[in-house]
Amino acid sequence: MTDQTIIWLVLGAISGSFINGLTGTGTALFALGFYLVALPPLQAVAIVALMSVLAGLQGLWVVRAAIRSNLPRLARFLLPALIGVPLGVGLLASIDAGTLRLAIATLLIVHGVYFGFRTTLPRFRARTPIIDGVIGFIGGLFGGAASVSGAIPSLWLSLRPWPKAKVRAVLQPFNVVVLAMTVGLLFFQGAYNERAIHALLITIPIGFVSAQAGIFVFRRIGDTTFRRLLIGLSLLMGIGIALQELF
Template sequence: MTTEVIMMLVLGAAAGGFVNGLAGFGTSLFALGFWLQVFPPVKAVAISLVVASVTGIQGLWVVRETILSNPHRTLRFLVPGFVGIPFGISALRYVDPTILKLVVAGFMLLYGGFFVLRRRLPTLDHRAPKVDMAVGLTGGFMGGLAGISGAVPVIWCTLHPWTKRETRAVLQPFNLTILAVSAVILAFQGTYDAAMLQAILIALCVSVTAAQLGIFAFGRIGDVQFRWLLIILMFVSGAVLMSRTLAAG
């Protein structure tokens, strides 16, 4: 493993771990911006699935009481998400690397743009269980495809007048479960080898520590600060990946 690979591995793990600890999602979204520069798509996604799953356990404990207070809401997202996983994994092996990079970068920019407009968007104060299920299905597909299961759910959840803990109580268990199942499926397919396990070990050491810093920040920032931090992270990471991919193409 070269110095460049280790550096990108550490940077991606630090960025993804911190964001996961802070927001309850986003490990793969931010880590892949670095890891796709040094790993092929299948390998980068496979590593991110394991790292996101293990890292997310810490954040799950933070909102355990909120989750248990309304488990049916989480299940409306989670059950359809299982259905989407195998379709996403099947599509992964047929996706061109450049296209995958652009898709990930596009979601980063979409996230940032969404939060910029957040104050002007309507607030949905009524239940929409069918939409919840459709969002969960899409999240499961994207989780299997690129390890970014939270991309669509986070936009939908934030439209609701939920507190940041209520939003995280949906996103954290959804992402953790979807990504963990995806990782298990890839393991049964023989995706993980000794070199990948070494990379995962390095990434976990960094991401678990970074997640603790994110959790610390989560408990001490307000909703407005939380939103602007996401904007900065989304635009910077998305813009860097997008520019590198287009330049390479």
């Protein structure tokens, strides 16, 4: 493994894991570009998925009390997602994943621009169990079909005036479970070969420290700042997905 490859892996681990530690999502957006320079696409995606799970597990510990007190809400998102993931994987052969990713990117950009530059944030308080389930299903479906499981749930949760721990108590375990399923599917496809293992030996310890740095910042910001971060991340995710597909 060359020094240049190691540098790209280190940069991807730092950026992706820090964002995941801070917001509970976004690893692929900030890390995949670096990994694709250093590794073949299948191994790059496999490493991003596993790094997302490892960073996410650290974040789960931070909001463990909020998760325990919000299990019914989490279940509304997560159970439909478990149905959506294999369906999304099954759709890969019959849909244009690139077109789907561009459609998602457009939605995220519109949402990020509209709400990101408003002086007041939306305060959608109504209980919406059916919509929550639909959002969870779409997140799982898009995760299996286009590797963007956190995009739509992040958009939806950024509209709710919930405390940051409550938002993360849904978003973090949602992404961990969906991406863990992705890791399992990639494992059976042979993605974790010798080259990927060598890359993980470099990225895992760096990703652990970077995720802890992100968690450190998360603990020190307010609820409104966290919501604005999610809206800003939606915009960046949309731009990043669009650039990946167009160029």
